[in-house]
Amino acid sequence: MTKSTHIEVNDLTMAYGSMVVQRDLSFAIQRGDIFVIMGGSGCGKSTLMKHLIGLNRPAKGEVLFSGQSLWQVSAEQQRELLRRFGITYQAGALLSSLTLGENVALPLQQFTQLSAAEIDDLVRYKLALVGLEPYQHFMPSEISGGMRKRASLARAIALDPEVLFFDEPSAGLDPVSARLLDDLILELRDSLGATVVIVTHELASIFAIGNNSVFLDPETKTQIATGAPKELLAHCDDAKIQRFLTRGERTSPKETTTP
Numbered sequence: 001m002t003k004s005t006h007i008e009v010n011d012l013t014m015a016y017g018s019m020v021v022q023r024d025l026s027f028a029i030q031r032g033d034i035f036v037i038m039g040g041s042g043c044g045k046s047t048l049m050k051h052l053i054g055l056n057r058p059a060k061g062e063v064l065f066s067g068q069s070l071w072q073v074s075a076e077q078q079r080e081l082l083r084r085f086g087i088t089y090q091a092g093a094l095l096s097s098l099t100l101g102e103n104v105a106l107p108l109q110q111f112t113q114l115s116a117a118e119i120d121d122l123v124r125y126k127l128a129l130v131g132l133e134p135y136q137h138f139m140p141s142e143i144s145g146g147m148r149k150r151a152s153l154a155r156a157i158a159l160d161p162e163v164l165f166f167d168e169p170s171a172g173l174d175p176v177s178a179r180l181l182d183d184l185i186l187e188l189r190d191s192l193g194a195t196v197v198i199v200t201h202e203l204a205s206i207f208a209i210g211n212n213s214v215f216l217d218p219e220t221k222t223q224i225a226t227g228a229p230k231e232l233l234a235h236c237d238d239a240k241i242q243r244f245l246t247r248g249e250r251t252s253p254k255e256t257t258t259p
């Protein structure tokens with residue numbers, strides 16, 4: 001697949017009132033990327049995610065999707081752009097009074113004109129993609145935390161999104177379930193042809209699936225690197241990046257010997 005820019009962040013400043021969270025952010029996310037938003041606690045990762053999904057308005061600068069700003073289009077065009085996003089939040093956020101199947105059906109009922117039978121087929125298909133077809137009629141309280149995360153993923157992909165956003169997808173999962181979730185994210189990226197944006201602290205996930213990233217620094221309040229996490233580990237000589245990517249073991253890239 002040839003790469004083309006899907007999401008572009010230009011000179012973005014993010015603030016709550018007069019409190020600036022991050023400034024001068026500029027980076028590009030390519031179609032098909034698994035893009036990781038990295039940085040220590042409180043640096044503004046979730047805030048950046050909120051700017052990318054159009055929940056927060058930039059204090060300065062812009063976020064462009066396929067060249068369009070969510071804030072410079074009509075309400076109708078904005079709805080159309082937002083429909084192309086699939087979002088899963090930390091807690092999964094399934095509606096507890098509905099079965100898994102009903103949860104996945106919701107966006108299809110809200111945003112499409114499909115018949116009940118067509119929706120039922122799609123619900124079963126989406127649940128099958130995340131390995132949960134047998135659980136269509138279970139309530140969220142009747143399945144495990146990992147299964148709930150997969151179910152919310154099935155709901156996020158109900159409308160075949162172009163971009164999938166995840167805030168801490170593996171929080172609270174054991175390492176094996178976290179690894180399975182990483183595999184699932186890769187599979188879905190490939191089957192949907194989607195771009196994926198993830199906020200995560202999990203180094204294993206960052207290196208296993210991330211091919212592009214931005215690192216936000218809470219002290220200088222701006223990005224200090226962008227690029228493939230493995231490349232940053234191998235070549236970036238910023239001490240904060242090395243500490244973050246090695247859990248504090250290194251402050252400079254390791255000398256590598258060429259075979």
Ligand SMILES: Nc1ncnc2c1ncn2[C@@H]1O[C@H](COP(=O)(O)OP(=O)(O)OP(=O)(O)O)[C@@H](O)[C@H]1O
Nearest residue numbers: 016019021039040041042043044045046047048199
């Ligand atoms: N709605 C809000 N109103 C005011 N300040 C906020 C709001 N949300 C976050 N903040 C502040 O903005 C800063 C960045 O918060 P944010 O949640 O984006 O960081 P984070 O990197 O995602 O943190 P963590 O890794 O701990 O989840 C923090 O100082 C936080 O207190």
